[in-house]
Amino acid sequence: MVSPPVTTTRQCHPGADSIHVVDPRYDGRWEQLTRSTTGSIFTSSPWIRAVCDTYGFEPRGTVATDVAGEPIAGLADVEIRDFRGVRISSLPFSDRADPVLRSSKAWIPLASGLVWSDAPFTLRCLDGTPPAVDPMFRTEHRAAWHGTSLTGSPADLFGRLHPSARRNVRVAGRNGVEISVSATLEAVREFHALHLDLRKRKYRLLAQPVEFFERIWTEFHREDGIVTMLAFIDGQPVAGALFLVWQDVAYYKFGASLASHLAARPNDALFWTAMQWASSRGLSSIDWGLSELDQPGLVAYKRKWASVERQILTIRSGNQLSDEGADVTRLLTELTRLLTQDDVPSRVTAMAGALLYRYFC
Incomplete structure (x- = not known):
């Protein structure tokens, strides 16, 4: 107690x-x-x-x-x-x-x-x-921030999307992308596996431990405030997104996908499903979160879905x-590079994230 x-x-x-x-x-x-x-x-x-x-x-x-x-x-x-x-x-x-x-x-x-x-x-x-x-x-x-107002019907929302987003949603449907929407802990764990793989192979970064995701689920599941969306092709999970709800806003907090299946546009199917889901719950908006300005592809992708863009400032x-702290930061950066090499087992990479991630703040 x-x-x-x-x-x-x-x-x-x-x-x-x-x-x-x-x-x-x-x-x-x-x-x-x-x-x-x-x-x-x-x-x-x-x-x-x-x-x-x-x-x-x-x-x-x-x-x-x-x-x-x-x-x-x-x-x-x-x-x-x-x-x-x-x-x-x-x-x-x-x-x-x-x-x-x-x-x-x-x-x-x-x-x-x-x-x-x-x-x-x-x-x-x-x-x-x-x-x-x-x-x-x-x-x-400075980083980018995007949000989307959910006013209007689903048809209105779809019509306000960038034409390429509407096109990609249709492409995903033709490619057989299926979306599951789940509030279970098992779905969170399945998403974390995708998240770990993306962080390691694309960004060469460690991931926060699965225990963190489990605690998020425990806290927000009590108020029906967490949902995991997974995109499947032929029964294989190829993309996922984790959304949290606070008050009347849905927050896109984590996303991950397999590079080998991006041509099927699973992320577009996920985002459009999220907008419909949030609208059906009567939420007022979606917060698409922080995007680094040195990732112009990600910023451009979120712009296709957003109705407002601002900046998040680190002040x-x-x-x-201290100089000693800066030295440790450089050491952590080098350790991260070594622990995210392709020949390092994902199990070891996950354990390294659980051990070291708290020092990255």
Whole structure:
């Protein structure tokens, strides 16, 4: 049984009555904030629990409340101490973790109530949000973000897609691509096998362990908030996607496919199935997540499905990572290259991911 989290309250700040330091995995005020329209999957308590319970992190939530005790702003972060040095992240392994603000003015009392240090503090947020224009941060990286509004009928949605997306959906149908939609843990594990193979063979990267995916399933299955879609050709899984639901948004979090079957357009069939599924659930939009700008093919692919495009900024305050930490980063990069060679058994690659992935944040 989980012990009740410890909550501390600090002095008042302009624009807020109190600043509280809470455990965002369990605190009711944090839950109330993140279930508002400005919260996202990545600041939700279930997501934070899945990440932190997998990697042994202790998250910290800073919540500003008004005179009536109602939460008006919050930011979650994790202090990481390992052989790469001390650093603070909001939040590890998340596309973004924008502060949850009832209004843009709420950033001022929230920021003044945060515990600042010289350690590197990294935050990922959408462009145009208050921290993105705050002079205390410097922008160190930019990535693309895409979203799709689900207003209208399925015919309306299909008609708004890029012509090449509509064409590829039809190609997938002619090639016998079949899509399964499942909320089971077994489907998550089947998807992870595809995910592991893609990360290793295409990107030469390690994958997060299957235990992380299992924890995600445990957290979101409780609220019917996770679905795995798999594309089959002649009974073989050739592509997959994992979607999470928070509030009225479907989040495309992970995707994978076999290069040998891309000509059959299984990913287009998956995306179109996801749009129909989300629309049938009455969801308002799909968040297609982060895409690196140095992967123009992926950015262009998501543009075919999206109705809006913005940027996710990685912003930072405090010192740079120490020289020793930079040396460790280079070592991890070289180890990753060695452990993702074709002659390394996938079982070994998976074990390496389980051992090392927590240090990639």
